[in-house]
Amino acid sequence: MTQIVEHPALDAARDGIKKALEEAGYKDGDNLVFQSESAQGNPATAAQIAQKYVGENPTVIVPIATPSAQAVVAATQDIPVVFTAVTDPLGAQLIKNLEHPGGNVTGISDLSPLADHLNLIKEIVPTVKKIGVPFNPGEANGAALLAALQEMAPEWKVEIVEAPASKSADVQAAAQSLVGKVDVIYVPTDNTIVSALEAVIQVGIDNKIPVFSGDTDSVVRGAIASVGFDYFEIGRQTGAVIVRVLKGEKPGDIAVKNATGTDLFVNTKSASAMGVTVPAAVLSRAKKVIN
Template structure:
């Protein structure tokens, strides 16, 4: 009987897993992605405090800290490391070649050198990309502001995700009659100044999925409201916080999709055999209060098809 009980306990212990999660910064979109990952694990039977250890650390916007966290996790050897956002994914991939890595909220994993091939990533890495639906977002700006010609884009030049988006924006913007005006900000403290420098130079501000910029969102919104300069965004969570509108991903859903991949890895699939894919589903969200504050009228066509209008 004692041997049977011991064997049972060993089996339970073997079922316990550790998932270590790191994010470059905490803001609502990335937090929602983390929550989605955790919910997917729970739905698959992995319960924190029971058979799951779920560890999380934020780099607080510092790439050097992201590297330290990655090294720490690599030394702890969890079953899977989940890396949220491009800088954290780059740090984790540099830290380990054997621990399974699942990334999420990464704009362009190939240009960021996280994987070499989306369809056949190989090695120990796979995940979910959140490359923005840029054409829909530019069309939305045009629908709001038919005569707009110049779009200001605050971005962090050190974030490879932002460089990839900026290049795509320039190409697509030119085809749609927009000039893209760059507003670099290397750290959160520089974001307000970058936004202020756009006043009088552009017709609208567009916020990409740049972690430095989004972490300082309120400073840009203040510039927009004070100068009647409309602020649009690539992220729906920023619309809830005060941007005018976005066609963007639900990052909780992105997290659920990411968590489903984590479960596959925990059940024995090799990350390198799982194709990287883009997140699915986008929603149109509009903030009526923000539109009024920034002097913009919401077109009826936009209001009619929006999933949510925040009054």
């Protein structure tokens, strides 16, 4: 297993995979050798991990998040690959067909429910006109989500304001560049931005700009609200696919599925710190309220 960076959502996916394997009878140290490495946000390191794993010829390689998946798919056309937490597997050129991936690759997509996110933002901040979106232009999933938001913006009568950050050290400056230009900040499931989320949250608090997120783990860390997946469950869904491969199915014959199950998380403490009040109707729907 190789993941582009360590943050709560991706770590939860990794843990969910391990749990699903254990439940299927594959136990680390018993009948399974389980290796896991993080590229610490560096695509070049992700490529090195992929090459190393290919040299060890494992039964399956499991990349978590788009940059790691791209590195692994580029490194092998023979070893089975089951990716997870990939926003747009077609756009990232991991596969050519969702129903019939072909070759040695399949997996689970975590494409964000963007319409739900825009509805939630407008419900909590009805006056919103401009939404700032920090993203890494070099991360295919972040770029795909930004493009989708820009396409949807006219229907929701909002303007999307970009704030590029190519590495985690640039995230605070990217968030700061939005001050005075936007009504809210939306953090997509872009691993570079999420890995430095606290910097965005602080900018939101200091300047009374509400910060929303594309994943619920980020709400626990300080974003105001999100409708998102339980990444531990995404891991379990991915683990079920890995088990099918371990039992002999070809990855290319297994359809790529979107993750299922979404929850509403709300952080009222952060909302107060950022100058907004979460409506009772939103709170009543929340699976989890952090206060």
